[in-house]
Amino acid sequence: MKQLFQRLALTAALLGSAALSHAHEYKLGQLDIGHPYARATVPGQPAAGAYLSIENKGSAPDRLVGVSSPVAKSGEIHTMSMEGNLMKMREVDGGLEVKPGQKIAMQPGNGYHIMLMGLSRPLKAGEKVPATLTFEKAGKIDVTFNVEDPAAAGKDDMGDMKDMKGHMHH
């Protein structure tokens, strides 16, 4: 009996810590915002890619129109597309629309991402960076970007790094 109790207690402890480390989502009105994270950067790197998911559970469209963080001069929402055989990033005009029922999952290497421009310091893997998201209708919400190691994220990284350097010329 004592053994069983210990096992249960251990299970509860494990579940508890798992829930804590993965419970990284936010609700703002009808919007669910999932797992904001940013890529770690090297000293001198001017910008960091950042990602999150947005699901619109409401019946009206909304738009992510702004991202700000104390570690960056500005935040931009970018889209990537192929032009010829070059992957190009550009800022999304008028913000990122999320239609009713739609879920947009930003990820490295394709689609949409957030760019934290003009970093005041390098972002280190494992740290947490505060940021504020602004939606056209739902308003503002404070979130935390977990900083994750780019090396752990996959093979698209070198391309991304080159593209990020390109952002200096905006």
Ligand SMILES: [Cu+2]
């Ligand atoms: Cu970009």
